[in-house]
Amino acid sequence: MSLSGKGAITGIGETVYARGSTRPALDLQIEASLKAIEDAGLSPRDIDGVIPIGITGAPAEEFIHNFGIEDLKFSAVNPIGGASGIASVQTALSLIDSGVCNHVLIPAGRNTSIGAKAGARIHTMPQFHYVTEFELPLGAVSPAQLYAPMARRHMELFGTTSLQFAQVAIAMRAHAVLHDNAVMKKPMTVEDHQNSRMITDPYRLFDCSLESDGGAALVVSSAERARDMKQPRVQVIGIAEGHPDSPSSITQRHDMTKLGLSKAAPRAFAQAGIKPDDIDVAEIYDCFTYQVICQIEDMGFCKKGEGGPFVENGRLQLGGALPTNTHGGLLSQAHMLGMNHIVELVRQLRGQGGRTQVAGAEVGLATGYGDLGDGSIAIMARA
Amino acid sequence: MTAEKKPVPHETELSKPYWDAARQGVLKIQKCSNCGTVRHYPQLVCVECYSREYGWTETSGKSTLHSWTIAHHAFHAAFRDELPYILATVDLEEGPRALGRLVGIEAQDLKIGLPLRYSFVSDENGTPILTFHPAG
Known part of the structure; x- marks a missing residue:
């Protein structure tokens, strides 16, 4: 028994991504949601489940109010940060497979320009309470500072280098430059990366993702219904979430070079009945450059410790063996909690990828990464 | 202000x-x-x-360096005057780890397994800040 092949992403929607927006987060969520529902060929009243992204975001009630939904049958929130988007797809598929819902909306949206920055936001969240009590007073304030020791340990154990981090950053930027809806449009060289100022060693500015304003939304429906819906059908053939050891403290994690994804990925690949080599396009949660390298290892594209050399020689760029983050990712498109990764994967598998379309892409994956290393993965196929 | x-x-x-x-x-x-x-x-x-x-x-106080980061950007204004500073993840002899500041060492000398000792240093609020130093 698995959720493989039970459901499909039938609608995707995004606002323009920006910095300095004056629009409230709910407005951005509603715009993205209406676009996703329109993309699916549905009416807002067809939505009977809502799983909002972000534990401080708008509750499902807002969508009842704004869309006039008469009988919403399910709402919930998955509180695992940037892993929540794919985790919520898993929840939606379970609801659809069990007959609770027909069409589940997963909306996200935020305005970081008028809201709190990440270094303040995380310390209001219950899953950060150990960090907030024991690490914040030392000056470990932001995700960058909390995650950097994972990267440093990997570098010391395996010889991973900042130049390899640069390979990740320049691949994302190259894709963003070609993409219609990306914030960062100036090409980046390895020298640009190396010359960017140090934020928290080993992370330079260009190892860090953006703070962005915008919205993104998905509609999830049964595979059966999707056959007759508006868009080419993109099925979910493998999906899983995974929680790392010591999920509330990286400091106490037995092996800090492994993420929750290391537990989720084998389950998702087993459901899908495929291997990493079969993946045509990957949308990997890139909160920081090192996290891409670590997730590539945790998914089994290479052995633990070999992710640095793996990303060299343009392997992640269009035309490379594993085109990754064809939208520019969190590093160069926008930080939309990884919802933009799911949207982009669906677009690629529909063949709607525009100038960053991977030719002939039939099978791909998206990952999520949340809080202190929670992981999620969705493997999808055009069918 | x-x-x-x-x-x-x-x-x-x-x-x-x-x-x-x-x-x-x-x-x-x-x-x-x-x-x-x-x-x-x-x-x-x-x-x-x-x-x-x-x-x-x-704890015995015997400990070794597990990993670290060197902060060069103040994500909270109150830490700006202390930049750059080292945040050290430390293996305690007893098994669990601790995060602390690390002082008395240059960046190029940082390495996994470096023996450390600790003290607590009071900050402006009177919070005892766990602070590691190279041992010996």
Whole structure:
């Protein structure tokens, strides 16, 4: 028994991504949601489940109010940060497979320009309470500072280098430059990366993702219904979430070079009945450059410790063996909690990828990464 | 305009013995009263035997460097004057880890396994800041 092949992403929607927006987060969520529902060929009243992204975001009630939904049958929130988007797809598929819902909306949206920055936001969240009590007073304030020791340990154990981090950053930027809806449009060289100022060693500015304003939304429906819906059908053939050891403290994690994804990925690949080599396009949660390298290892594209050399020689760029983050990712498109990764994967598998379309892409994956290393993965196929 | 103050830890009933010891300059961690397993950060139940009975034990102070980051950007204004500073993830001899500041060392000398000792240094709020130094 698995959720493989039970459901499909039938609608995707995004606002323009920006910095300095004056629009409230709910407005951005509603715009993205209406676009996703329109993309699916549905009416807002067809939505009977809502799983909002972000534990401080708008509750499902807002969508009842704004869309006039008469009988919403399910709402919930998955509180695992940037892993929540794919985790919520898993929840939606379970609801659809069990007959609770027909069409589940997963909306996200935020305005970081008028809201709190990440270094303040995380310390209001219950899953950060150990960090907030024991690490914040030392000056470990932001995700960058909390995650950097994972990267440093990997570098010391395996010889991973900042130049390899640069390979990740320049691949994302190259894709963003070609993409219609990306914030960062100036090409980046390895020298640009190396010359960017140090934020928290080993992370330079260009190892860090953006703070962005915008919205993104998905509609999830049964595979059966999707056959007759508006868009080419993109099925979910493998999906899983995974929680790392010591999920509330990286400091106490037995092996800090492994993420929750290391537990989720084998389950998702087993459901899908495929291997990493079969993946045509990957949308990997890139909160920081090192996290891409670590997730590539945790998914089994290479052995633990070999992710640095793996990303060299343009392997992640269009035309490379594993085109990754064809939208520019969190590093160069926008930080939309990884919802933009799911949207982009669906677009690629529909063949709607525009100038960053991977030719002939039939099978791909998206990952999520949340809080202190929670992981999620969705493997999808055009069918 | 008053300068922004550093964040103050909100002590709980669970963590108070840690902070009380820290204010005396001593690093204490929890120890299960039933099976003797030690743990950090403080939690309610022993992960090995699920006993809710525990005491506090003083650590030996012997520790080694597990990983680190060097902060060059102030994500909170109150830390700006201290840049750059080292945040060190440290293996305690007893098994659990601790995060602390690391002082008295140059960046090029940092390496996994480096022997360390600790002290607590009071910050502007009176919070005892766990601070590691190279041993010997």
